[in-house]
Amino acid sequence: MLAGSTSLDRSRPRRDPARRAHRSRIRRGHLDGAEQLDFNGGEVAAAIPGLDPDAEYLVYCRSGNRSGQAIALMEQAGFSKLTNLGSLEQAAAATGIEIVR
Template identity: 75%
Template sequence: MRRSIVISLSTVAVLFALAGCSALPTSAGGAGTVEIGGDTMLLDVRTAEEYAAGHLDSAHLLDFNRGDLAAEIPSLDSDAEYLVYCRSGNRSSQAIALMEQAGFTNLTNLGSLEQASVATKLPIVN
């Protein structure tokens, strides 16, 4: 009985996590699209290897796993808009949570590289 409860709770947690990562952001530009303004910073929080294999045009690499984002937070403009993506939406969610703790408020999780490309209409480049 206890094992089935643990499995059920684990399944629910996984479903909520997947649902949160799969949705494309929405904005005034229409469902699933994000407009990039002059003070918008596009952050790729994947590894350097992932970035080299393909990234959004004009994205800045701040490897979340290596601590690059955490190290850069003090020098980032907390009033700017940040669009954040990774491989699946997991690291970008963690990056946004870290930035929120530091007082950033204008943050959008774009999810994966492919979702980010669709949402921003930016090409994936090498």
């Protein structure tokens, strides 16, 4: 989601395979300035109550699958200004924002 600049890959390495997969996704890149939330780790669901439901959100992921799932969760919570930008590459092309690797 485009908002401040937050990296979630700042904790000590864990032996948890889901966390290793998340770190791998982060290394593949993200849009400059994007807030990174781990959908599979529950960080999107945990963040939703603290987000402004009237703000506009541009959502993307590596392939476009998890972004669609995140948007579905946000819609269920009453958010309406949501854009699924699809994959990282599609998001970069649509917004003109640089991919940081």
